[in-house]
Amino acid sequence: MMYDLVIVGAGPAGMTSAIYSARQKLKTLIISKDFGGQMAQKAVEIENYPGFEKITGFDLISKMENQVKNVDVVREKVIEVKKENDIFFLKTEGDKVFQSKVVIIATGAEPRRLNVLGEVNYLGRGVSYCSTCDGPLFKNKEVAIIGGGDAGFETAIFMKNYASKIYILEQEESVKASIDNQKKASGIEVITSARLKEIKGDNFVNQIVFELSGKEKTLDVKGVFIQAGYVPETSFPGDLVELNEKKEIIVNFETFETKTKGLFAVGDVNCGKVKQIVVACGQGATAVIHGYKYI
Ligand SMILES: Cc1cc2nc3c(=O)[nH]c(=O)nc-3n(C[C@H](O)[C@H](O)[C@H](O)COP(=O)(O)OP(=O)(O)OC[C@H]3O[C@@H](n4cnc5c(N)ncnc54)[C@H](O)[C@@H]3O)c2cc1C
Numbered sequence: 431m432m433y434d435l436v437i438v439g440a441g442p443a444g445m446t447s448a449i450y451s452a453r454q455k456l457k458t459l460i461i462s463k464d465f466g467g468q469m470a471q472k473a474v475e476i477e478n479y480p481g482f483e484k485i486t487g488f489d490l491i492s493k494m495e496n497q498v499k500n501v502d503v504v505r506e507k508v509i510e511v512k513k514e515n516d517i518f519f520l521k522t523e524g525d526k527v528f529q530s531k532v533v534i535i536a537t538g539a540e541p542r543r544l545n546v547l548g549e550v551n552y553l554g555r556g557v558s559y560c561s562t563c564d565g566p567l568f569k570n571k572e573v574a575i576i577g578g579g580d581a582g583f584e585t586a587i588f589m590k591n592y593a594s595k596i597y598i599l600e601q602e603e604s605v606k607a608s609i610d611n612q613k614k615a616s617g618i619e620v621i622t623s624a625r626l627k628e629i630k631g632d633n634f635v636n637q638i639v640f641e642l643s644g645k646e647k648t649l650d651v652k653g654v655f656i657q658a659g660y661v662p663e664t665s666f667p668g669d670l671v672e673l674n675e676k677k678e679i680i681v682n683f684e685t686f687e688t689k690t691k692g693l694f695a696v697g698d699v700n701c702g703k704v705k706q707i708v709v710a711c712g713q714g715a716t717a718v719i720h721g722y723k724y725i
Pocket of ligand 1: 438439440441442443444461462463464465466467468469475476477478479506507508509536537538539540581584663666696697698699705706707708710
């Protein structure tokens with residue numbers, strides 16, 4: 431089917447693009463694996479989105495989703511984008527093909543895998559990247575959080591609602607989380623200079639092995655939450671876009687257009703340095719206005 435504008439990804443950048451595109455009366459489609467993106471992983475409240483002093487990721491997602499009207503929605507993964515004679519062709523994992531005059535890539539980022547032994551084997555059986563999704567499964571159990579940045583600390587603070595004991599392992603000599611988050615993390619045991627080596631168990635996780643100052647140590651935990659940063663999802667546009675060394679899409683910062691006319695990239699997926707909800711929304715709005723002018 432032919433559209434004026436197709437958006438790939440329904441995080442805050444994609445949903446804002448959809449709201450703006452529908453208001454411009456463009457025939458719009460949003461294709462996304464899910465609705466909400468990283469906000470769905472926001473275990474504690476968001477305190478820096480204007481208009482809401484405090485709001486959970488889930489509440490903000492549903493408010494944005496309710497505002498997306500007069501837009502077709504397909505819940506699938508896009509695996510390829512091509513351009514022929516000024517028309518883009520988008521192919522999904524389910525082998526559907528959609529055509530559009532303008533495409534906005536808003537595919538954000540996914541949790542970084544550590545590639546340690548046991549990580550894949552125990553995924554869903556003790557290993558998780560999302561405490562909001564899986565936290566309640568660890569009621570009265572001991573858990574380890576891998577990563578001492580804000581995401582790791584926020585996960586730990588959220589897990590205080592459930593876990594009997596919480597460890598944070600950080601591979602550097604000190605943690606990077608804000609002082610505010612560190613203050614909220616009282617009662618949590620932080621182990622620095624600790625490099626995770628293996629996740630062990632039987633049917634479910636029951637131990638992690640890590641290296642501390644050259645010595646191998648273990649902790650008996652039932653849950654491992656990996657919070658080691660995010661990698662942009664830029665595998666599918668191929669040579670229609672140029673990537674930087676972090677595999678982020680390089681864009682013109684006035685229009686958010688990529689090197690290909692009519693192809694835009696907004697939010698965490700592009701090379702912008704500030705990765706925040708309000709920034710992603712602003713870029714989505716800007717790209718649609720320029721996409722509209724392009725059509
Ligand atoms: C734990 C955590 C806490 C955070 N806290 C805050 C905060 O307090 N305040 C703040 O401003 N920001 C916060 N952030 C950052 C904020 O969530 C991101 O900057 C924002 O979500 C980026 O939005 P986005 O739309 O660019 O991408 P994302 O939110 O990553 O959304 C991308 C969407 O694209 C979809 N997708 C990906 N690939 C494909 C594909 N090939 N085909 C179809 N769909 C695809 C995904 O399923 C997803 O729906 C936090 C992030 C995390 C992880």
